[in-house]
Amino acid sequence: MSDDRVDVGKLIRDAWNRDEPAGWFEEIYARAKNGEGRVPWAFMQPEPTLMDWINEVKLDGTDKKAIVVGCGLGDDAEALSALGFAVTAFDISPTAIDQCKARFPQTTVDFQVADLLNLPEAWAGNFDFVLEHRTIQALPFKLCEKVIGIIAGLTAPDGQVFVLCHGRDPDEPARGIPWALSSKELAYFEKNGLKQTQFDEYESGVRRFRVVYRRPAINKE
Ligand SMILES: C[S@@+](CC[C@H](N)C(=O)[O-])C[C@H]1O[C@@H](n2cnc3c(N)ncnc32)[C@H](O)[C@@H]1O
Numbered sequence: 001m002s003d004d005r006v007d008v009g010k011l012i013r014d015a016w017n018r019d020e021p022a023g024w025f026e027e028i029y030a031r032a033k034n035g036e037g038r039v040p041w042a043f044m045q046p047e048p049t050l051m052d053w054i055n056e057v058k059l060d061g062t063d064k065k066a067i068v069v070g071c072g073l074g075d076d077a078e079a080l081s082a083l084g085f086a087v088t089a090f091d092i093s094p095t096a097i098d099q100c101k102a103r104f105p106q107t108t109v110d111f112q113v114a115d116l117l118n119l120p121e122a123w124a125g126n127f128d129f130v131l132e133h134r135t136i137q138a139l140p141f142k143l144c145e146k147v148i149g150i151i152a153g154l155t156a157p158d159g160q161v162f163v164l165c166h167g168r169d170p171d172e173p174a175r176g177i178p179w180a181l182s183s184k185e186l187a188y189f190e191k192n193g194l195k196q197t198q199f200d201e202y203e204s205g206v207r208r209f210r211v212v213y214r215r216p217a218i219n220k221e
Contacts, residue, residue, distance in 0.1 A: 061085030070135030
């Protein structure tokens with residue numbers, strides 16, 4: 001990640017040296033808000049690959065709950081809300097969440113500051129649709145198994161997890177933020193009780209994966 005005026009690499013290194021692996025996100029959002037650089041991953045629109053899939057499967061959120069992990073500036077959350085989902089969207093950055101509320105003053109999305117590594121217990125198993133868009137890959141690689149376990153754990157029976165990430169082969173080394181994921185790391189979703197229902201690979205600047213999982217429904221018989 002690079003930006004004309006902010007040395008993102010240095011912000012990351014400094015935060016990691018302070019043992020605050022998520023510490024640099026708030027700094028990027030706060031600086032961008034003050035006109036210093038921009039948020040390198042924010043395009044102020046819902047992710048087109050997500051929107052394509054929503055249209056393909058005719059996703060309907062009526063009477064369903066969705067959660068957006070690391071929601072950034074909120075466009076994906078708003079798109080899910082427009083489908084009828086009751087949406088909770090969280091990010092560790094208070095500035096990002098303030099910006100979401102300022103950008104979407106009429107929103108029905110419940111935008112919250114929360115740390116993926118320390119989520120409210122009531123959220124576990126509570127969502128019909130979980131969106132994970134480029135958060136796992138922005139955290140230290142060693143946290144991968146843990147954060148995938150947490151994200152998978154948000155899914156209700158019969159609920160889905162939609163993952164967008166950079167992709168690599170399992171035998172390719174992971175080269176630094178954003179850490180590309182391979183089938184080896186993605187398998188942690190299945191280890192946590194989900195079933196992969198769709199896997200697409202595509203290029204958009206870099207190799208990317210679009211992966212969908214479902215938690216089996218509870219058999220009522
Ligand atoms: C690369 S950005 C992606 C943002 C958005 N999902 C998108 O794709 O545009 C990663 C996001 O995750 C958030 N984040 C990082 N660590 C987090 C944590 N531990 N808990 C919650 N959010 C976190 C960051 O603040 C940032 O908004």
